[in-house]
Amino acid sequence: MPAMDAARPSLPDPAFWAGRRVLVTGHTGFKGAWLSLWLAELGATVTGFSDGVPTTPSLHALARLDELVDGRTGDVRDAVRVAEAVAQARPEVVLHLAAQPMVRRSFAEPVATYATNIMGTVHVLDAIRRAPGDVRVVIVVTSDKCYDNREWPWGYREDEPLGGHDPYSSSKGAAEIVTAAYRASYFDAGDAPAVATARAGNVIGGGDWGADRLLPDVFRAALAGTPIAVRNPDAIRPWQHVLNPLSGYLRLAERAWEDRAAARAFNFGPADEDARAVGWIVERVGELWDGDLRWEVDPGPHPHEAHWLKLDSSLARAQLGWRPAWDLADGLAAAVDWFRAHRDGDDARSVTRAQIAAFCAGPFGA
Numbered sequence: 001m002p003a004m005d006a007a008r009p010s011l012p013d014p015a016f017w018a019g020r021r022v023l024v025t026g027h028t029g030f031k032g033a034w035l036s037l038w039l040a041e042l043g044a045t046v047t048g049f050s051d052g053v054p055t056t057p058s059l060h061a062l063a064r065l066d067e068l069v070d071g072r073t074g075d076v077r078d079a080v081r082v083a084e085a086v087a088q089a090r091p092e093v094v095l096h097l098a099a100q101p102m103v104r105r106s107f108a109e110p111v112a113t114y115a116t117n118i119m120g121t122v123h124v125l126d127a128i129r130r131a132p133g134d135v136r137v138v139i140v141v142t143s144d145k146c147y148d149n150r151e152w153p154w155g156y157r158e159d160e161p162l163g164g165h166d167p168y169s170s171s172k173g174a175a176e177i178v179t180a181a182y183r184a185s186y187f188d189a190g191d192a193p194a195v196a197t198a199r200a201g202n203v204i205g206g207g208d209w210g211a212d213r214l215l216p217d218v219f220r221a222a223l224a225g226t227p228i229a230v231r232n233p234d235a236i237r238p239w240q241h242v243l244n245p246l247s248g249y250l251r252l253a254e255r256a257w258e259d260r261a262a263a264r265a266f267n268f269g270p271a272d273e274d275a276r277a278v279g280w281i282v283e284r285v286g287e288l289w290d291g292d293l294r295w296e297v298d299p300g301p302h303p304h305e306a307h308w309l310k311l312d313s314s315l316a317r318a319q320l321g322w323r324p325a326w327d328l329a330d331g332l333a334a335a336v337d338w339f340r341a342h343r344d345g346d347d348a349r350s351v352t353r354a355q356i357a358a359f360c361a362g363p364f365g366a
C-alpha cells in the first residue's frame with residue numbers, strides 16, 4: 001500500500017490509520033466489507049457491528065472477514081446493544097453504515113426502514129454523546145437520495161433542501177437532519193467528537209449481492225445464463241466504484257480529525273459524464289462479460305424512483321482534495337473482473353485486496 005501521495009490526495013494515509021481503533025457499523029454489508037478489508041490493510045484495529053450478514057453469498061463470508069474484524073452482532077434499533085458495542089470497542093473513529101438500504105424494500109417495510117435508518121443513527125450518536133470515551137471522529141453514511149429531488153439536470157449541492165419521495169430516501173434525509181442536530185446540540189465544543197455525514201451515489205463493485213440492485217441483478221443473470229429484466233432503462237444514475245466513496249469517507253475522517261471545522265456534510269459523487277442510463281450500463285457490462293448476457297425491459301408496474309439524480313462534489317474536491325480515483329470505465333471493468341474471478345473460483349479476499357492495491361496505484365488495468 002503506497003504512502004499518501006500529494007498528487008493523489010484521495011487516498012487514505014496509512015500513517016493515520018495504522019493502529020487506529022475503528023468501529024464500522026454495517027461491516028457485513030457490501031460497502032462495509034470493502035471498508036473493513038481496506039481498514040485492515042491499512043493496519044487499523046477494526047470492530048464491526050451488524051445484525052448478521054445481509055446476503056448469501058456475501059463478500060464478508062467469502063473473504064473470511066471475521067478473521068480480520070472483531071465482529072459484534074446486534075441491532076442498531078437496540079440502544080442498549082449499540083451503547084455496549086461502542087463501550088467495548090473504545091473506538092477513536094466511528095463509521096456508521098448500518099442501514100436498511102433498499103428503496104423497494106422500504107416501500108414494503110417503512111416502519112423497519114425508518115426505525116433502522118433514523119433511530120439507528122440516533123442510537124449511535126447518543127451512545128457517543130453519553131460516553132464519548134476516545135471517539136474523536138464520527139462519519140454517518142447517508143445517500144445521494146437524501147435530497148429533495150427536483151428531477152433537474154444539475155448536480156445537488158450540500159446546502160440544497162433535503163427530502164425524499166420514498167421511505168428509504170426520506171429516512172436518509174432524516175438521518176442527515178438528526179446528525180446535524182446532534183452536532184449542533186452536543187458535539188459543538190472543541191473537545192467533542194467531530195461529526196460529519198457522507199452522501200454518495202449508486203455504488204458498484206465486486207461482492208454486491210443486494211436484492212433489486214442493477215449490477216447484482218446483472219451478474220446473477222450472467223452467472224446463471226438467464227436474461228435480465230431491467231426496470232427503468234432510461235433512468236440516469238451517478239455510478240461509481242465502491243472504492244471511490246470509501247476513499248472519500250476515509251479522507252473525510254482524516255481531515256475531521258485534524259480540523260473539526262471540516263466536519264459537515266459532503267457529497268462524494270462521480271464525474272458528470274459518469275452519470276449514465278441504466279440501459280447503457282447493462283450494454284457496457286455485456287460487452288465486458290465473456291459470456292452471454294441478454295436483457296429485456298421489465299414493464300412494471302414499479303414503485304416511484306427518481307429519474308434524474310446527480311451530485312456536485314466540488315466541496316469534497318476543494319476541502320478534502322478528494323476526487324474519484326476510478327472513473328466509470330475503470331469501475332465497471334473492476335466489477336466485471338471481480339465477478340469473473342468469483343465465477344472461476346478465485347479467492348475473494350485476494351481478489352479484493354488486489355483491487356484495493358490497484359485502486360491505490362492508479363487507473364484500473366494501467
Ligand SMILES: NC(=O)c1ccc[n+]([C@@H]2O[C@H](COP(=O)([O-])OP(=O)(O)OC[C@H]3O[C@@H](n4cnc5c(N)ncnc54)[C@H](O)[C@@H]3O)[C@@H](O)[C@H]2O)c1
Nearest residue numbers: 026028029030031050051075076097098099101143202203
Ligand atoms: N450501495 C449503494 O449503492 C449505496 C448508495 C448510497 C448509500 N448507501 C448507504 O451505504 C450504507 C451501506 O450500504 P450497503 O450497500 O453496504 O448495504 P448492505 O445491505 O450491503 O449492508 C447493510 C449493513 O447494515 C447492516 N444492518 C442492516 N440493518 C441493521 C440493523 N437493524 N441493525 C444492525 N445492522 C443492520 C447489515 O447487516 C449490513 O451489515 C447504507 O447506509 C446505505 O444506505 C449505499
